[in-house]
Amino acid sequence: MTTEIKPRWTRRKDSRPQELLSAALDLFVEHGYAATKLSEVAQVAGVSKGTLYLYFENKEELFKAVVRETIVPNIAEAEQLIVEFEGPTRELFKRLIRTWFENINTNKLSGIAKLMFAESSNFPELAEFYRVEVIDRNELMLIQLLNRGMLSGEFKQLDLAVVPKIITAPIIMMMLWNTSFKSCAIEPILTENYIESYVDIMLAGLLKSN
Amino acid sequence: MTTEIKPRWTRRKDSRPQELLSAALDLFVEHGYAATKLSEVAQVAGVSKGTLYLYFENKEELFKAVVRETIVPNIAEAEQLIVEFEGPTRELFKRLIRTWFENINTNKLSGIAKLMFAESSNFPELAEFYRVEVIDRNELMLIQLLNRGMLSGEFKQLDLAVVPKIITAPIIMMMLWNTSFKSCAIEPILTENYIESYVDIMLAGLLKSN
Amino acid sequence: MTTEIKPRWTRRKDSRPQELLSAALDLFVEHGYAATKLSEVAQVAGVSKGTLYLYFENKEELFKAVVRETIVPNIAEAEQLIVEFEGPTRELFKRLIRTWFENINTNKLSGIAKLMFAESSNFPELAEFYRVEVIDRNELMLIQLLNRGMLSGEFKQLDLAVVPKIITAPIIMMMLWNTSFKSCAIEPILTENYIESYVDIMLAGLLKSN
Amino acid sequence: MTTEIKPRWTRRKDSRPQELLSAALDLFVEHGYAATKLSEVAQVAGVSKGTLYLYFENKEELFKAVVRETIVPNIAEAEQLIVEFEGPTRELFKRLIRTWFENINTNKLSGIAKLMFAESSNFPELAEFYRVEVIDRNELMLIQLLNRGMLSGEFKQLDLAVVPKIITAPIIMMMLWNTSFKSCAIEPILTENYIESYVDIMLAGLLKSN
DNA sequence: GATGAATGAGGATTCATTCAT
DNA sequence: CATGAATGAATCCTCATTCAT
Numbered sequence A, B, C, D: 001m002t003t004e005i006k007p008r009w010t011r012r013k014d015s016r017p018q019e020l021l022s023a024a025l026d027l028f029v030e031h032g033y034a035a036t037k038l039s040e041v042a043q044v045a046g047v048s049k050g051t052l053y054l055y056f057e058n059k060e061e062l063f064k065a066v067v068r069e070t071i072v073p074n075i076a077e078a079e080q081l082i083v084e085f086e087g088p089t090r091e092l093f094k095r096l097i098r099t100w101f102e103n104i105n106t107n108k109l110s111g112i113a114k115l116m117f118a119e120s121s122n123f124p125e126l127a128e129f130y131r132v133e134v135i136d137r138n139e140l141m142l143i144q145l146l147n148r149g150m151l152s153g154e155f156k157q158l159d160l161a162v163v164p165k166i167i168t169a170p171i172i173m174m175m176l177w178n179t180s181f182k183s184c185a186i187e188p189i190l191t192e193n194y195i196e197s198y199v200d201i202m203l204a205g206l207l208k209s210n
Numbered sequence E: 001g002a003t004g005a006a007t008g009a010g011g012a013t014t015c016a017t018t019c020a021t
Numbered sequence F: 001c002a003t004g005a006a007t008g009a010a011t012c013c014t015c016a017t018t019c020a021t
Helices: A010-031 A038-045 A049-055 A059-084 A089-106 A109-119 A124-151 A163-180 A191-206 B007-031 B038-045 B049-055 B059-084 B089-106 B109-119 B124-151 B163-180 B191-206 C008-031 C038-045 C049-055 C059-084 C089-106 C109-119 C124-151 C163-180 C191-206 D010-031 D038-045 D049-055 D059-084 D089-106 D109-119 D124-151 D163-180 D191-206
Strands: none
Touching (some): A010 A038, A010 A059, A010 A109, A038 A049, A089 A124, A163 B109, A163 B163, B007 B038, B007 B109, B089 B109, B089 B163, C059 C124, C089 C163, C109 C124, C163 D109, C191 D163, D010 D049, D038 D049, D038 D059, D059 D109, D089 D109, D089 D163, D109 D124, D124 D163, D163 D191
């Protein structure tokens, strides 16, 4: 009933990294890697500078952890859908896209995408990690979707090497758009209309025209 | 009393900034704003650090100049096409896209896009400038194109508030992809196949299905 | 409610400082005062960082304690010999030197000498303490020895202000040599041969040549 | 033939490192490596912190440079004497020792010796350098001296593996003594008397007793 | 008594910027 | 116009020290 069995400070120590990562994510996304000061991260997380170093060896490791820890728990979710879904592929596609868009704003993944484009050449290992864990997995997922549609005769013959990227592009764009221009005078994209047109256009391009 | 007495230098003074801007653009694109050292810029441009300050007040102004100077001369070009082109809009669309893609690799504009996403929150005025000079103008151009198609009855009824963004997205994506992951192990997109699929999909989505 | 109920800890409190001092001595000697981290001392001693502060007010006090506690118990021993010894002074000299050398390797005193040279200007009070407790006592001891030899007619007339230092020098040197260059590629001095030559040379210099 | 061909500021840039090294040497010797602040070095040298980094990559390299640059120009001098000297070896020995002692106070080499003992385990490569450039060369020099004496029949048979160290010890001791305890209440050694007794004792130990 | 998480002052280092030449 | 030596503010990072448990 009580947690006294566990070491007294465990809870504190366990939750701390999450708070730090969360603060760091926000700031890295907002200012970029170099322009983010660790003192600021600490301040936002409500700890002292030194505390950061109890959990992350240095700024670079903190950054890597932010990217890794944010990505990993968000990937699997999407992969489920495809495997489980029953019904016409066009409906699956709609569902998938809608889910995806819904996650964009909830989810910190959008910010990571921006970071990866911005910092990939400064952190090649991270870019590699991102490719494997996000890009490749995502493309695989889309390839499965497209294959499903082509096999069922719903979709036309598609170039699986490039179509996933084309499909993904408008979603990424929206991620980037909203995380990058949030604080500027540039108005955010109207999600609802965007999705609708996007689905229309894409499906028209994917479905067999009869 | 005027500087016209030394005509030799006049030209030099004019050309020097171009070399500096070019070096700066390359480095800003590769490493980002903060990670780019002025000493490096100077070195690549073949001048001393001090010389930079003869032409640009400081790093920030250099950055702004890079963005502005690179953008401006590249915009007008595309705008011409639309006005002048005669023939079916689908052909105009194909021409436009193809020209665009051709420019991606030639042209430094791709790098600027990346920079803007990365640094827009650090340089809001620049983001604003970019929106006006690039995003808005580009959207306007696409709106003209789409209007032309809708008026001629070739295109279906389209939401002009979002479709330009959707159309642009895969092109931006490719820009970002190639400038961001160039030096990483991530393989570049195969341009030819990408364009073909892209045009197919988009046209299917834009044209009236009959 | 009081802690008197737990007598088990009392003894522990006494022994703990020795383990700490021992760990600290080793590390101070190996790395110097500033380069020795208290976390390392704690780790080597098998306690937590906090525990150190139960026994020593701060790093400086720990250092002072190390020096003092290591010196004190080792001084008296040597002083005994002279008083008790019977026989010719040259034999006493030999015995004394041999005992001294034997102690060098056993004994942590060598390391302290190194520390004192290195840190005396950072810890003047310690240097003073060292002078009184080690240098002066040692010189006094040697003066007694030399006096004994001169009175008995064995030794020539010697300058008691400097000869003790000259006699001590090769022993100190060996201490320093072995503690300083232990981990380097510098080969340690061969003790046996060193002593023999040392005693030969010194005695030749001290004894009346007839 | 003229130096005008060289860049204008050469003189400034050339002398700067020496001033920095000199300031650094003083402070390293006085406080030790870790306790010496670069800001202090800069201040003593009359430059800003940043300037240090124009000439030395970091603190460690500055330290290494201090050791190397101070040692190198001081070694050769002593080596000359032996080769050139004519006359009995005992006179050569006296000359050598006297020169040596004279240099101790003039010369910064004393401080380096102290540093090497204190920091050798933190800078093993430097210790190795010191061994080769100072210790070994010095021992070789003394071996030549001793050989000269043994061949001429002046000196008794000596163990060349250890006697050079024994001879050197009192000189090193004096170096250490004076540089270490300078600012403490410990009184410095009286050089004149020290040398005299030292030479007496050593020569008695080296010369054939007849 | 013992722990180790948390702190923050202090110092090394970087780099945009200035200025004498 | 051009240079590059010099500057010092800004930031990362370390580690002695504290204190709640």
